[in-house]
Amino acid sequence: MDNVYLLDLINGISETLDYVSTTVSGHHRRVGVASSIMAEALSLDADDTTDLLMAGLLHDIGAFSQGLKFDGLDFEIDLTKHAYLGYRLLHGHPLLARIAEMVRVHHTPWKEVVQNGNGIDKSTLFLGNVINLVDRADVLANVNSRGMKKDAIRKVIGSYSSAIYAPRAVEVFMDVSAEQDFWDRITESSGHIRDVVTAGIKERYTPQDQLLDFSRFFSHLIDFRSRHTATHSQGVAETAVQLARLAGMSELDQKRMRLAGNLHDLGKLAVPGKLLDKPSTLDPKEYEIVQNHAVVCETVLRSIPGLENITDWACQHHERLNGKGYPHALEEKDLSLGSRIMAVSDVYTAISEDRPYRDGMDQEKALFILQSMAVDGFLDHEIVALVVDNYEQIDAIRRIVQSRANAEFKHFSTQ
Numbered sequence: 226m227d228n229v230y231l232l233d234l235i236n237g238i239s240e241t242l243d244y245v246s247t248t249v250s251g252h253h254r255r256v257g258v259a260s261s262i263m264a265e266a267l268s269l270d271a272d273d274t275t276d277l278l279m280a281g282l283l284h285d286i287g288a289f290s291q292g293l294k295f296d297g298l299d300f301e302i303d304l305t306k307h308a309y310l311g312y313r314l315l316h317g318h319p320l321l322a323r324i325a326e327m328v329r330v331h332h333t334p335w336k337e338v339v340q341n342g343n344g345i346d347k348s349t350l351f352l353g354n355v356i357n358l359v360d361r362a363d364v365l366a367n368v369n370s371r372g373m374k375k376d377a378i379r380k381v382i383g384s385y386s387s388a389i390y391a392p393r394a395v396e397v398f399m400d401v402s403a404e405q406d407f408w409d410r411i412t413e414s415s416g417h418i419r420d421v422v423t424a425g426i427k428e429r430y431t432p433q434d435q436l437l438d439f440s441r442f443f444s445h446l447i448d449f450r451s452r453h454t455a456t457h458s459q460g461v462a463e464t465a466v467q468l469a470r471l472a473g474m475s476e477l478d479q480k481r482m483r484l485a486g487n488l489h490d491l492g493k494l495a496v497p498g499k500l501l502d503k504p505s506t507l508d509p510k511e512y513e514i515v516q517n518h519a520v521v522c523e524t525v526l527r528s529i530p531g532l533e534n535i536t537d538w539a540c541q542h543h544e545r546l547n548g549k550g551y552p553h554a555l556e557e558k559d560l561s562l563g564s565r566i567m568a569v570s571d572v573y574t575a576i577s578e579d580r581p582y583r584d585g586m587d588q589e590k591a592l593f594i595l596q597s598m599a600v601d602g603f604l605d606h607e608i609v610a611l612v613v614d615n616y617e618q619i620d621a622i623r624r625i626v627q628s629r630a631n632a633e634f635k636h637f638s639t640q
């Protein structure tokens with residue numbers, strides 16, 4: 226399996242969140258960069274710096290999850306709710322547990338943090354408060370066109386020292402934000418995050434055996450936004466692996482297919498939740514927005530070193546052999562075995578899985594649709610034949626995996 230840096234993966238998720246709307250555009254990146262500047266000024270060690278940067282890059286992830294009306298991205302609403310949801314989304318993974326704690330307190334006033342630390346260690350609480358501070362600075366300066374000037378922002382932040390922000394964080398912020406360079410650096414939107422961040426970070430490879438686990442974890446971030454898609458990515462991934470095996474792909478490639486399957490709808494993070502929740506009644510404009518998820522998938526995955534091998538497989542799942550797919554209307558000659566398998570897995574899973582508003586199709590109906598799509602040149606004949614010949618097995622495994630994912634979703638959405 227290819228090596229992937231944790232920071233690159235997280236930055237990829239972060240970039241996707243920043244695509245959501247023009248109001249929020251770049252917010253996670255700016256908060257990430259501002260956090261890293263604070264880290265440098267606070268002389269944090271590389272571990273703390275890296276955690277702070279990653280927490281900054283993901284801090285509002287809970288606002289994109291199911292149940293929150295966050296499409297207008299009004300940062301004033303549901304502050305504690307999205308912080309807590311973000312915590313719940315992230316804390317299940319050992320590599321993200323500390324980041325999750327920072328996210329949890331990123332809107333908690335310092336006074337409250339000091340009184341009731343919830344058993345979280347002091348340095349983590351402090352770093353969470355640094356996010357709180359730089360988040361506010363960015364919201365005032367750049368979000369929802371507030372466009373407040375630097376001096377006014379510094380005044381606001383300064384007036385809440387002790388009450389909302391840790392005095393030490395305010396002190397350091399006053400130092401760094403006095404320079405125009407701070408504001409220029411956080412709004413500089415081009416270039417890879419690694420080149421923009423000058424603080425000493427600790428490169429952490431996502432351990433190879435954990436990469437799959439990690440991608441499954443990320444599939445939750447993608448799927449849990451809508452109860453309509455809560456288990457979709459895992460169903461697709463599992464089906465893709467089975468078809469890859471049946472088609473004779475190597476074990477390594479089967480693993481890559483799982484990774485690609487888990488990430489194939491990554492771009493849906495950039496689709497407003499209200500569109501995800503009404504899949505049957507999209508008007509042409511809305512449909513275009515949903516279709517854009519395939520482009521976002523490509524843009525983001527391509528920027529993550531180590532994922533070169535799976536980007537096409539993941540992001541071409543809406544391309545069709547007859548050239549009638551999207552986003553590039555590719556044709557048969559352009560589509561590899563992996564991409565064809567992913568397309569079949571996506572359609573098969575989408576029509577077979579139960580959704581809140583309808584039951585999944587039974588064998589007869591599902592196979593009829595797949596075969597018709599093969600006849601009409603949308604899907605690959607041979608791969609559809611693999612589904613037909615192995616339906617019982619493929620379907621049984623998909624059901625098990627999706628019911629497990631559904632239990633995880635229920636656990637997430639009811640707490």
Ligand SMILES: [Fe+2]
Binds near residue numbers: 285307331
């Ligand atoms: Fe927030």
Ligand SMILES: [Fe+2]
Binds near residue numbers: 252300
């Ligand atoms: Fe924020």
Ligand SMILES: [Fe+2]
Binds near residue numbers: 489
């Ligand atoms: Fe898709």
